[in-house]
Amino acid sequence: MKATLLLPVVVLTLTANLSAAPMTDEDREHVLVHFEMTGQMLAEQVRGLCEPNWNSRLPQIAGAFESVFHIWPSRSPTIGAD
Numbered sequence: 001m002k003a004t005l006l007l008p009v010v011v012l013t014l015t016a017n018l019s020a021a022p023m024t025d026e027d028r029e030h031v032l033v034h035f036e037m038t039g040q041m042l043a044e045q046v047r048g049l050c051e052p053n054w055n056s057r058l059p060q061i062a063g064a065f066e067s068v069f070h071i072w073p074s075r076s077p078t079i080g081a082d
Contacts, residue, residue, distance in 0.1 A: 039072055 023031075046054075046068055057063035062070070 042068065042072060 046064055049064060054065050055063055057066070
């Protein structure tokens with residue numbers, strides 16, 4: 001019984017390791033450009049939020065500041081920045 005459950009896990013693990021290829025310089029550049037672009041888009045979406053909007057939250061749901069800081073801790077926009 002345990003062998004039957006273990007076999008798919010082993011097969012999937014080996015398959016995942018075999019299919020992973022190293023990232024090319026072109027792929028890396030594409031990812032970095034995309035990361036920067038989406039970071040700028042995120043900053044534009046939250047730019048200008050007033051403090052009550054920035055810090056408001058519902059029970060069990062993170063507020064805007066917590067969410068942005070979780071996604072982008074090193075470059076979280078400031079409150080009310082335009």
